[in-house]
Amino acid sequence: MAKKTTTKRVVNTVNAKVQNLAPHTEDSTGQMMTTDHGVLINDDQNSLKAGPRGSTLLEDFILREKITHFDHERIPERIVHARGSAAHGVFQVYESMAKYTKASFLQDPSVQTPVFVRFSTVAGSRGSSDLARDVRGFAVKFYTEEGNFDIVGNNMPVFFIQDAIKFPDLIHAVKPEPHNEIPQAASAHDTFWDFISLMPESAHMVMWVMSDRALPRSLRMMEGFGVHTFRLINSQGKSSFVKFHWKPLLGVHSVAWDEAQNISGKDPDFHRRDLYDAIENGDFPEWELGVQIIPEEDENKYEFDLLDPTKLVPEELVPVMKIGKMTLNRNPDNFFAETEQVAFHVGNIVPGIDFTNDPLMQGRLFSYTDTQLTRLGGPNFHEIPINRPIVNVHNNQRDGHMRQIINKGQVSYSPNSLGGGCPFQAGVMEGGFTSYTEKIDAKKVRERSKSFFDHYSQATLFYNSQSEPEKAHIVNALSFELGNVKTQAVRERMLAVLLQIDKGLATQVANALGAEIPKIEFLNQSIPADGKPANYQSKKVKSSIATSAALSMAGTVKDTIKTRKIAILAANGVDDKSLTSIKDALTAEGATAEIIAPKLGNIQSAANATIAVGKSLLNAASVMYDAVYVPGGANSVAALAAEPDAIHFLNEAYKHCKAIAAHTQVAELLRYTYFSKKLDADEETMHADGLIIGDNLKELTADFITAIAQHRFWDREKSRKVPA
């Protein structure tokens, strides 16, 4: 009998995933071309023919292999979250979390755990735009020394539905309509709102999706949430409930809806490019992992049910404890092999973490493996390099399509004596996983818990917690989306749902739709999704808090311009000092400043210096940037004033509430803009509006940097609309 020698797996986690991927990477630099079977290819330009003008011969194994492989290059795209962008990185805990969990990657602050993170939109196809109004997926795979742990979360802390059985309905409703496959990557159509208006439990999530959270400025500036309540288990077997949060160090920021729509045309890869470029530039995105820990004895303490995924735990009730940091520091080498083939699973957990009975999570536990079987072609998707854990895998699973491992020996079953009993089961002390022994004594029923019936109070809490501009954006978003709905009855039903959330909100949306708000308060009369009114009645409980600051983006990080993109509009004759001093100052603060001129190539400054142009007005658009600066120089200003695209650039930047700075000499150009009247105000009023004009370069720079860090001056939207 084989001797059992090791009890604990020892893994060097630093760079473990890099080493683990290395044998699978392929670099053709300096190599000669071969077939898939290793035969050197002498001619990759011409197929084998009967004479130079003759027909192609079936014998040509090189052509057949190449075309056959090409014909099969696509795999089914993910049914949801098809469009994604990913990066490698590391996670490090700040201090041991042993009090709450025995998970090894949360014990030792010196250990770096490799991670792979994939961000995604939900509804659109693989080739759709990054800037669709949508939830963003935020899926993290930790390659821990105890196996893979995945937090497969979103950038919003709640979900549309309470029970997994409704997921196919939700997705069918939001995806393009089946008769004509319209619209792509958009919820602004009849089937989505038809479903939502009949599902009052979605009210809270709908508020999030109609808010600016659905239009992130960058994937690097989004929060992430595990959504469901999970369990942490410590080495004594004690369990606590936990909600996972990712808090971006750059803060949470969004773009304007009109801007999002423009970006979708100008650069549908806006988020993907931004993430890729930031990592290539060494601006590594960072998030802190936060946990809300709820003692098991507090399970029934709140007015909401911890198992209900349409509810969040307000940070005022349970603060978020920041326990570690994740840094994304390496782009994938190959999009398909890594980003496309990565397979996340909410069921990938490690000892020290466990599930709860959240009925949405329970359904997900089945779905993720099931979908990979089709998408990745069989049961061996865990052997694809990006999915492999950094620890060795030993079990009696065998065979199947594309099996990579060559298992040795005679035995593939347990118990066995012929293989010496190997592989052994691991005892608890050896790190073997055991499920939390939760007591369950229940009747088998198809029912919704009554503690899930409050469908509106947190929707109201969310709305009430927003700043005025954020509220206005929600009103506009609902007006836009419902304005695209053709069926009058659906719009009216939605107005009735909104009425339960906030009367002012419902009234404003009704106004925009040219409709009346429904006369009846239909609380407790909402259409029962399951046709059993007695079992399924919406109600609204009294929330223990009126507002929650964490739900608004207004108070987010606003003290840095790191990684922000600033456009500098210039032409021949630009004043050297007013260009270079501000450009250098912005760069020193970690921002990128790009010179945009009427034409590509170079411009000559007033002092005759040659300055390289980054983009022409034809290639660039204001929606690609966070702020605009126009330096002085009479000829440059005159040249720009003659360019309608330059005026449009400024108008649009103003419309999207971005900081705009200009040297005093630029007045001639600014006169042509729609915001020219604003320039007559005093300095304080202008600064409050994000307009920084001056000739003292030191002050101009400092004020501009402060303004860019504010992200946006949403109050501009209150006054005259800019027809940019």
Ligand code: HDE
């Ligand atoms: Fe998913 N989800 N989901 N989901 N989900 C998938 O798995 C599913 C849900 C989430 O970047 C699919 O591999 C069901 C909530 C992310 O690869 C699929 C239910 C949350 C990703 C699937 C949910 C998520 C997915 C499609 C309700 C936030 C992208 C491809 C019971 C907590 C992961 C795949 C990536 C992907 C099923 C609900 C997040 C079909 C059945 C709630 C971030 O298996």
